[in-house]
C-alpha cells in the first residue's frame with residue numbers, strides 16, 4: 054500500500070491509517086517481506102515525506118475527528134527517525150494509537166515510555182507472528198521470532214497491564230501462501246485468539262518472484278476468518294483514500 058493517509062470505517066470503528074515512509078527494516082530477513090517497495094535508505098527523504106504525510110493526517114483529523122489512529126511504516130515503529138516520532142504526538146494523544154513492531158522492541162520499558170510520551174487512550178502494538186507454528190514461522194517465513202519470543206512479549210504485556218498501562222498486543226495471521234495449510238491457519242487463529250488481544254488476518258500477496266507463491270483461499274477458510282478474526286485484510290482494493298466517501302469492509 055502506498056504511503057499516505059487513509060480513512061476507514063470498519064469493525065475497528067472510524068479510524069485513520071497513516072502509512073509513513075520507513076527506513077529499511079534492520080532485521081530484513083523475512084522471506085515474504087513486501088515492504089522494501091515503500092522504504093527509503095535516505096533519512097532526509099523519510100523525514101520530509103513523513104512531515105508531509107503527518108501534516109495531511111492532522112488536516113484530516115481537523116476535517117473529521119476519529120478516535121483511533123494507526124501508524125505503519127513497513128517495519129518497526131522504533132526504527133522511525135525521531136523527527137517523525139515527535140510529530141506524531143498530536144495524532145496519538147487521547148486516542149487509540151496503533152503501531153507495528155518487531156517483537157524485540159517490545160519491552161516493559163519501551164511500553165512505559167510510549168504511553169508516557171504519547172498519552173494515548175490505549176496503545177495497540179501489532180506484531181507479525183503470522184502463524185502459531187514455530188516451524189513455519191522460522192523455517193518458511195524466517196521471521197526470527199520463535200515461540201519463546203512470543204511468550205516473552207505476552208508476559209511483558211501482562212506485566213505492563215499490572216502496572217496500569219493501557220496496552221494491547223495484537224498479532225497478524227498470514228494466509229493464502231504456499232506452505233501454510235488452511236488447517237494450520239485455522240489452528241493458528243484458535244491459538245492466537247486465546248493469547249492475543251486481537252488478530253488481524255492478512256491475505257498473502259506475492260510481490261517478488263523469489264517470494265513464496267500465493268495460493269487460492271477456500272470459501273470455508275474465508276468464512277471462518279471473516280467470522281472470527283478481528284479484521285481480515287484481503288489486499289489493497291478495499292482501502293478508502295482519506296477525504297473520499299465510502300465504506301471499507303471489516
Ligand code: SF4
Pocket residue numbers: 078079080081082083085086087088127128129155181196
Ligand atoms: S520484520 Fe517486517 S519489515 Fe522486517 S523483513 Fe520481516 S516482514 Fe519485512
